[in-house]
Amino acid sequence: MTDSNETIAILGGTGDQGLGLALRFCRSGRRVVIGSRKTERALAAAEEVRKQVSGADVEGLGNEAAAAAAQIVILSVPFEHTASTVKGIRESLREGQIVVSMTVPLATAVGDGAVRTVGIWQGSAAELVQSLVPEGVEVVSAFQNVSSHRLQRLEEPVECDVVVSGPKAARQQVMALVPLVEGLRALDGGPLSNARIVEELTALIIGLNIRHRCPEGLGIRFTGLPDDE
Amino acid sequence: MTDSNETIAILGGTGDQGLGLALRFCRSGRRVVIGSRKTERALAAAEEVRKQVSGADVEGLGNEAAAAAAQIVILSVPFEHTASTVKGIRESLREGQIVVSMTVPLATAVGDGAVRTVGIWQGSAAELVQSLVPEGVEVVSAFQNVSSHRLQRLEEPVECDVVVSGPKAARQQVMALVPLVEGLRALDGGPLSNARIVEELTALIIGLNIRHRCPEGLGIRFTGLPDDE
Numbered sequence: 427m428t429d430s431n432e433t434i435a436i437l438g439g440t441g442d443q444g445l446g447l448a449l450r451f452c453r454s455g456r457r458v459v460i461g462s463r464k465t466e467r468a469l470a471a472a473e474e475v476r477k478q479v480s481g482a483d484v485e486g487l488g489n490e491a492a493a494a495a496a497q498i499v500i501l502s503v504p505f506e507h508t509a510s511t512v513k514g515i516r517e518s519l520r521e522g523q524i525v526v527s528m529t530v531p532l533a534t535a536v537g538d539g540a541v542r543t544v545g546i547w548q549g550s551a552a553e554l555v556q557s558l559v560p561e562g563v564e565v566v567s568a569f570q571n572v573s574s575h576r577l578q579r580l581e582e583p584v585e586c587d588v589v590v591s592g593p594k595a596a597r598q599q600v601m602a603l604v605p606l607v608e609g610l611r612a613l614d615g616g617p618l619s620n621a622r623i624v625e626e627l628t629a630l631i632i633g634l635n636i637r638h639r640c641p642e643g644l645g646i647r648f649t650g651l652p653d654d655e
Numbered sequence: 656m657t658d659s660n661e662t663i664a665i666l667g668g669t670g671d672q673g674l675g676l677a678l679r680f681c682r683s684g685r686r687v688v689i690g691s692r693k694t695e696r697a698l699a700a701a702e703e704v705r706k707q708v709s710g711a712d713v714e715g716l717g718n719e720a721a722a723a724a725a726q727i728v729i730l731s732v733p734f735e736h737t738a739s740t741v742k743g744i745r746e747s748l749r750e751g752q753i754v755v756s757m758t759v760p761l762a763t764a765v766g767d768g769a770v771r772t773v774g775i776w777q778g779s780a781a782e783l784v785q786s787l788v789p790e791g792v793e794v795v796s797a798f799q800n801v802s803s804h805r806l807q808r809l810e811e812p813v814e815c816d817v818v819v820s821g822p823k824a825a826r827q828q829v830m831a832l833v834p835l836v837e838g839l840r841a842l843d844g845g846p847l848s849n850a851r852i853v854e855e856l857t858a859l860i861i862g863l864n865i866r867h868r869c870p871e872g873l874g875i876r877f878t879g880l881p882d883d884e
Binding site for chain 1: 851
C-alpha cells in the first residue's frame with residue numbers, strides 16, 4: 427500500500443480543473459484519491475483518469491473518505507460550494523494535514539460574471555478556508571491561475587507559474603508538488619493573505635482570455651528570476 | 656515644433672520609474688516633457704535624459720505646464736502624492752486628453768510595507784484619479800508592474816507585459832505607446848476597474864522580488880496568447 431504522505435487527495439476532482447490536476451499527478455506517478463459529494467461521480471472520474479493515463483494509481487471516494495486518505499488535500503470546488511465542503515470534511519481532517527485552496531471567489535457565485543470577484547470578509551477564499559479548518563491543519567493557496575484546458579491537454583506542458591502562499595513548511599510541501607505537472611513552476615508567494623491578489627488575478631486572466639480570444643486560457647510567467655539569468 | 660499629439664508628458668518624471676519611461680520614450684524618438692512640482696528638478700531630470708540618450712527631445716517643466724504640453728499625460732508620482740498632483744493640474748487639463756495612472760496604493764503611503772496595499776474607496780488608484788479629472792478627460796491604467804531598474808538599464812529589453820485598462824479609444828492609444836519601450840507588450844485590460852487587480856499585482860511582485868532575491872525586479876508575461884502559437 428502506498429504511503430498516504432505520497433497520496434494527493436483532490437476534492438472536486440470531477441470538475442474541469444480538479445480532473446486536470448488528477449490526470450497530471452497520476453501521469454507523474456503519484457497516487458491520487460478523487461473526492462466528490464457523490465461517490466459514483468468520483469468513481470467515474472477515477473475511471474476517466476485510468477482511461478487516459480495508463481497505469482494510473484487512482485481511486486474515487488466520497489469527500490470525507492478522500493480527505494482522510496492523504497496528507498495533502500486539494501480543494502477544487504467552485505467558490506459557492508467551498509465553505510460547505512470544508513464544513514463537511516472537518517471531522518475527517520487531522521493535525522498536520524494541509525488543505526490547498528485553489529478556488530477563486532468569482533462573481534458567478536452571485537449570478538454576476540467571471541471577470542469580477544466578490545469580496546470575502548476574511549480577505550480571500552483561502553483565508554475563509556483557513557477560518558473553517560480544525561486547529562493544526564494548515565491552509566495553502568495555489569493553482570488558481572492554471573487553465574483547466576491546458577491541464578487536460580496531456581501531450582503539452584502547461585506554461586504557467588504557480589504562486590504558492592501559506593505557512594512556510596506547508597507552503598514548501600505544496601511548492602514541491604507543483605513541478606510534478608510538466609511546465610508548471612512554483613513561486614514562493616509568502617503568507618496566505620497574498621491569496622487575495624492571486625485569486626483576483628484569475629478574474630483578470632478570464633477577461634484577457636475573452637478580449638484576446640484565447641478560449642484555452644492564458645497562463646502567467648514571472649520574468650527576470652535570478653535562476654533564469 | 657513637434658505636434659503635441661506626439662509628445663508624452665510624464666509627471667513625476669524625476670522618480671525612478673518616471674525617469675525610466677522618459678529615457679525609453681526618448682530613445683524611441685518620441686518627444687517627452689518631464690513635469691515636477693519643482694521646475695529645477697524637472698530640468699535636472701531632462702538633463703540626465705539628454706546625457707544618457709543622444710539626441711533626446713526632452714524638456715523639463717513644472718507639473719501644470721507639463722500637463723498642458725501633451726495629449727497623453729502619464730502620472731508617475733507616489734500614491735500619497737497622486738490626489739494632490741491631479742488637483743494641482745486640473746486647470747491645465749482639457750477635453751480629449753488622456754491621463755495614464757501608473758501609481759499603486761502601496762501601504763508604504765501609511766507607514767506600512769510595500770508588499771501590501773491600502774484599500775481605495777473608488778476601487779483603485781486609477782479610479783481615484785478618474786474621480787478627480789475634469790469631464791472629457793479619460794483615465795487609463797498602465798505600466799504599474801514594470802520594474803524601474805529594468806527600464807533604466809537601456810541596453811536590455813524590458814521583459815514584461817503591460818495590462819492597459821480604461822475607456823476603449825483611450826486605452827488603444829496607450830496600448831500603442833507600450834511597444835515604444837523595447838520588450839514591453841500591451842495587453843487589453845478592459846475597463847478601468849480592472850486596475851484594482853493590476854495595482855495589487857505590484858505588491859505581490861515586490862514580495863516575490865524579496866523572497867526570490869531579485870532586487871532588479873521581476874516582470875510578468877502572459878503565456879498562450881493566440882499570436883504566440
